[in-house]
Amino acid sequence: MSALLVGESVCKYFGGLKAVDDVSFELAEGEILGLIGPNGAGKTTLFSVAAGSVPATHGRVLLDGKPVNGKAGYRSVHQGICRTHQIVRPFARLSVLDNVLVGHHYGSPEGSHSSPRDRAMEILDFIGLAERANQLPGELTLAGRKRLEVARALATGPRVLLLDEVVAGLNPVEGKRFVDLIRQIRERGTSIIMIEHVMHAVMGLSDRIMVLDHGRLIAEGNPQDVAHDPQVIEAYLGREDDEDGETVTPSAEERHDA
Ligand SMILES: Nc1ncnc2c1ncn2[C@@H]1O[C@H](COP(=O)(O)OP(=O)(O)OP(=O)(O)O)[C@@H](O)[C@H]1O
Ligand SMILES: [Mg+2]
Numbered sequence: 001m002s003a004l005l006v007g008e009s010v011c012k013y014f015g016g017l018k019a020v021d022d023v024s025f026e027l028a029e030g031e032i033l034g035l036i037g038p039n040g041a042g043k044t045t046l047f048s049v050a051a052g053s054v055p056a057t058h059g060r061v062l063l064d065g066k067p068v069n070g071k072a073g074y075r076s077v078h079q080g081i082c083r084t085h086q087i088v089r090p091f092a093r094l095s096v097l098d099n100v101l102v103g104h105h106y107g108s109p110e111g112s113h114s115s116p117r118d119r120a121m122e123i124l125d126f127i128g129l130a131e132r133a134n135q136l137p138g139e140l141t142l143a144g145r146k147r148l149e150v151a152r153a154l155a156t157g158p159r160v161l162l163l164d165e166v167v168a169g170l171n172p173v174e175g176k177r178f179v180d181l182i183r184q185i186r187e188r189g190t191s192i193i194m195i196e197h198v199m200h201a202v203m204g205l206s207d208r209i210m211v212l213d214h215g216r217l218i219a220e221g222n223p224q225d226v227a228h229d230p231q232v233i234e235a236y237l238g239r240e241d242d243e244d245g246e247t248v249t250p251s252a253e254e255r256h257d258a
Contacts, residue, residue, distance in 0.1 A: 004029045004191050005050065005081070005160050009059035012045050012215075019045040021215035022059070027160065032182070032192045034206030034223070036199075038236050041212040043195045044086055047162045050193070051083040052076030063160065077107050082153040083162035086195075088145045090137035096148055097133040100124060100155045107156025120155060127151040127181065143174040147181075154185065161185065163194040167201040179205060199237075203227065211236065 005027040012020040020042040027033050035043050048054040050061045052068045052075060061068045069075040076082075082103075090099050100120040114122065124130045127147045129140075137145055146166050153161055163182065167175045179201050186192055196202035202209065202223075209226040211219040213235040219226050226232055 002029060003027065004031075004064060005193075006062045007046075007050065007059065008062070010046065010049055010056050010061060011058040012042070012049050012054065013057045018215045020049065020056075020212075023212070023215070023217045024059075025210055025217070025220075027191055027193055029191055030186065030189070031207050032186055032194065032205050034202040034209040035193055035195045035212065036197070036202060036209060036226075036236065037212035037218075042215040043212055044164055046212070047083050047164055047193070047195065051081055051162055052079075053083075074106060077156050077158075080157070080159035081162070082107065082156045082158040082160075084146075084149045084153050084164055084166060086164040088142075088149045090145060090148055090152075092137055095134050095136060096129055096140070097121070097124065099137060099148055100151050103152035103155030107158070123151050123154050126184075127154070128177075143170050143178070146170070146178070150181070150185075154190075158190055161190050161192050163192060163196075165195055165197065167196055167198045175201060 003026040007023060007025040010020055010023045011018065023046060035046070037043055045054070049056045050068065063079050063081055066079065068079060068081060091102060094102065097120055100123055101116055104116045104120055121130060121133065124133055127150060129144065129147050129151060132140060132144065137148055140148060150163070150166060167178050170178060175198060182192065182194065182205055194202060194205065206223055208221065209223050210217060211226060211232050218235060219229045219232045227237065
């Protein structure tokens with residue numbers, strides 16, 4: 001497999017804080033790469049750099065050998081990379097269908113000869129929201145809003161999809177449905193990097209895992225090896241705060257609810 005997305009010594013500093021500190025990575029075509037680490041490790045910041053929404057302080061990200069533009073997010077969407085947001089951000093006054101149409105217009109979906117509306121409905125059907133097309137996002141459950149976030153990203157026609165905590169905060173049944181959905185997205189040809197605190201989801205889905213701690217890449221490898229890495233256990237997995245070990249640290253929603 002050849003590398004589709006490459007990060008070269010990516011650094012992102014906020015003043016004196018090294019949120020991402022010299023992180024290099026590769027995502028192969030068709031791969032699911034898991035990104036884990038404690039709260040504040042720099043995972044979302046690395047996504048923001050990779051998606052072109054914030055410029056790197058040093059280093060760069062290349063998609064198909066071309067630098068991802070660090071100034072305007074829409075350009076990277078045109079290049080074929082799209083991210084979801086940890087705190088879902090639907091357009092509150094637009095219907096579910098119109099939210100997906102925005103994604104379609106914003107991106108450059110290829111390989112579809114159907115009308116934007118038909119394409120958007122096709123995505124809503126795939127994602128399991130077709131019956132909610134005319135509702136407002138506020139009428140959906142959290143799981144529904146997370147599905148909508150993914151649908152809108154898919155509508156841009158991404159080659160690389162960056163999923164930021166899409167399973168965290170869902171109940172076990174909804175979480176399992178999401179895991180199946182992510183698998184199907186990959187089967188349809190999209191390569192994925194997923195940030196996730198729900199261990200069974202990220203360990204079960206990922207071909208490889210990267211672990212960040214204090215902005216640094218502290219481990220990388222297959223899920224089994226990473227789960228047994230003493231440094232990872234010390235920095236992250238050892239901090240299990242619920243009895244069944246499902247979620248290592250609280251999700252964004254849980255943190256906001258607290
Ligand atoms: N825009 C910003 N300005 C200043 N500091 C920031 C900014 N965004 C993030 N940070 C800081 O950078 C560090 C990394 O944050 P980031 O959100 O990337 O972590 P994370 O790994 O996604 O954590 P979580 O699991 O809680 O979502 C944190 O210390 C955070 O407070
Ligand atoms: Mg985050």
